[in-house]
Amino acid sequence: MAGLIDPIKRFFRKGTFAYKSTFAVMSLQQYLMVNLGAPLMQMLCFTLVANYVYGSQNITTWFIGNAVVLTYFNAIFGVGTHLSAEKSFGTLKLLIASPSNGFNLLLPRTLLHIFDGILTIFIGLIIGALFFDFHLPIEAWLSFGVVLLAASFSAMAFGLIIASIGLASRDLNLILNVVSMSLLGLTGANFPISRLPEFIQPISQMMPLTRSITLCRALYEGTPLSENTHLLLGEIGLGVIFMIIGTSLFKILTKKSIQSGVLEFF
Amino acid sequence: MKNPIITVQSLKRTYLTHIGLLNKEKKLVEALKGIDFEVYPGEIFGLLGPNGAGKTTTIKILTTLLAPSSGQAKVFGFKAFGEEKKIRPRINFIFGGERSLYWRLSGLDNLKYFADIYKIPRKKQTELIDDLLKEVGLYDVRKRKVETYSKGMKQKLQIARALLNDPEIIFLDEPSIGLDPVAARTLKNMIRALSEKGKTVLLTTHYMQEAEELCHRIAVINHGQIIALDTVEGLKNRVKNEQNSSQMPNLEDAYIHLISEPNIA
Ligand SMILES: Nc1ncnc2c1ncn2[C@@H]1O[C@H](COP(=O)(O)OP(=O)(O)O)[C@@H](O)[C@H]1O
Ligand SMILES: [Mg+2]
Numbered sequence: 153m154a155g156l157i158d159p160i161k162r163f164f165r166k167g168t169f170a171y172k173s174t175f176a177v178m179s180l181q182q183y184l185m186v187n188l189g190a191p192l193m194q195m196l197c198f199t200l201v202a203n204y205v206y207g208s209q210n211i212t213t214w215f216i217g218n219a220v221v222l223t224y225f226n227a228i229f230g231v232g233t234h235l236s237a238e239k240s241f242g243t244l245k246l247l248i249a250s251p252s253n254g255f256n257l258l259l260p261r262t263l264l265h266i267f268d269g270i271l272t273i274f275i276g277l278i279i280g281a282l283f284f285d286f287h288l289p290i291e292a293w294l295s296f297g298v299v300l301l302a303a304s305f306s307a308m309a310f311g312l313i314i315a316s317i318g319l320a321s322r323d324l325n326l327i328l329n330v331v332s333m334s335l336l337g338l339t340g341a342n343f344p345i346s347r348l349p350e351f352i353q354p355i356s357q358m359m360p361l362t363r364s365i366t367l368c369r370a371l372y373e374g375t376p377l378s379e380n381t382h383l384l385l386g387e388i389g390l391g392v393i394f395m396i397i398g399t400s401l402f403k404i405l406t407k408k409s410i411q412s413g414v415l416e417f418f
Numbered sequence: 419m420k421n422p423i424i425t426v427q428s429l430k431r432t433y434l435t436h437i438g439l440l441n442k443e444k445k446l447v448e449a450l451k452g453i454d455f456e457v458y459p460g461e462i463f464g465l466l467g468p469n470g471a472g473k474t475t476t477i478k479i480l481t482t483l484l485a486p487s488s489g490q491a492k493v494f495g496f497k498a499f500g501e502e503k504k505i506r507p508r509i510n511f512i513f514g515g516e517r518s519l520y521w522r523l524s525g526l527d528n529l530k531y532f533a534d535i536y537k538i539p540r541k542k543q544t545e546l547i548d549d550l551l552k553e554v555g556l557y558d559v560r561k562r563k564v565e566t567y568s569k570g571m572k573q574k575l576q577i578a579r580a581l582l583n584d585p586e587i588i589f590l591d592e593p594s595i596g597l598d599p600v601a602a603r604t605l606k607n608m609i610r611a612l613s614e615k616g617k618t619v620l621l622t623t624h625y626m627q628e629a630e631e632l633c634h635r636i637a638v639i640n641h642g643q644i645i646a647l648d649t650v651e652g653l654k655n656r657v658k659n660e661q662n663s664s665q666m667p668n669l670e671d672a673y674i675h676l677i678s679e680p681n682i683a
Pocket of ligand 1: 413414433434435447448449467468469470471472473474475476
């Protein structure tokens with residue numbers, strides 16, 4: 153029995169501790185200000201700008217996009233900075249030299265961020281209900297929730313790729329910012345994908361959240377999830393692929409760092 | 419004699435460094451120029467040498483965190499690079515300084531986390547962690563965040579962490595750096611106790627008295643080369659003879675004499 157339950161308990165505890173020890177949450181106050189306040193302000197701002205640019209008849213469209221894309225914050229600045237944070241704590245070497253140095257190291261790290269991401273969106277939606285005339289029929293909430301779960305999962309899996317790149321790069325901040333911008337700009341949250349240059353459109357399709365944003369808008373407009381299951385499966389599939397790429401990259405870059413002697417900063 | 423537990427042969431390591439921002443010039447640093455030594459089970463083996471001598475590089479290689487450039491580094495008969503999976507569960511290490519802990523977690527949570535990382539069964543964890551906390555004297559402060567710990571307390575927590583997987587070999591890189599005399603003595607006693615339990619310890623230090631009291635054998639390393647390898651008595655005798663002195667030098671005098679000798683290689 154313990155043989156089955158232990159790994160599950162381990163998974164959850166590793167997830168919680170990794171979240172507590174690396175993400176900048178020191179207090180509820182800080183959580184509200186930084187992890188919730190900043191993204192929500194950004195959502196408001198972008199929604200209003202988009203509304204100004206595209207005209208006011210479809211403000212909810214831009215609101216939904218900007219709410220769903222909020223998971224980028226946890227994905228990039230939470231999950232994406234994990235390994236470079238471990239490197240600067242001096243704990244990376246301990247993890248690498250341990251028996252948990254692959255999937256079982258990386259996967260738990262997405263756990264709380266997935267829920268944190270969904271919580272952020274959820275609070276965003278409440279704000280939307282108050283200010284942007286966002287009303288979702290009761291029967292659509294479950295589907296909406298499922299899509300948000302898939303969205304947050306694939307965003308966090310994407311964050312693992314960034315995290316692994318952080319092992320090799322000394323300029324992680326630059327990467328974090330470029331990737332944030334691409335998520336805000338190319339997923340359809342703030343700009344119609346159909347109006348992007350043609351060579352960029354395939355990139356949008358390879359990004360996390362693109363499908364979920366389309367899906368959420370469709371749900372809002374009354375299309376049931378059952379008509380768009382391919383988008384849902386697409387988002388989940390992308391997440392799985394991101395996980396595999398992230399873990400492989402981690403393995404490769406760890407080995408390279410051991411060879412070139414840059415596993416540590418000193 | 420028993421078979422060695424660590425074997426190092428003609429071990430070399432170079433680092434490629436880049437100097438300058440734009441006009442990146444590459445420079446090769448030879449940190450280890452081909453060293454040889456063996457460590458036997460149960461030994462406390464000291465690695466002494468000035469800053470930059472190559473001590474940390476040696477320990478990183480043996481702990482599977484750095485690949486050799488050439489030569490051999492074997493632990494339990496396995497290659498430190500290439501067969502690291504066979505080595506890692508059976509060793510542990512502490513690199514000096516206050517890092518390598520999660521400052522935002524309590525001491526207890528740090529140990530729980532690493533116990534999970536080492537896949538120690540939950541049933542065993544509580545007792546094991548409590549025992550370790552008591553052993554290193556942190557039981558009463560176990561629920562405090564590590565950021566509130568003193569240097570000595572952090573170092574004790576590191577030791578508890580390093581003992582979680584009941585390692586056969588423990589590598590300690592300058593473990594006593596920055597510790598006050600009381601904490602340093604506690605550490606010394608712990609290292610001795612480990613050795614008495616049959617663990618092998620490989621240790622670097624700048625404190626000669628510590629080395630003299632603890633180490634069964636010492637390798638003196640300078641500029642990436644081992645310039646002497648012997649018991650404490652052996653090193654002292656050699657220097658006594660070289661100096662034609664009638665008095666036995668202490669380890670510090672012997673060490674300073676050895677590292678100021680022109681390179682013998
Ligand atoms: N990652 C690295 N990149 C470049 N040079 C390094 C690196 N690590 C160590 N060195 C150099 O290698 C030499 C040996 O360093 P080290 O093994 O840390 O010595 P010690 O631990 O004896 O003080 C030094 O000249 C040091 O500057
Ligand atoms: Mg050193």
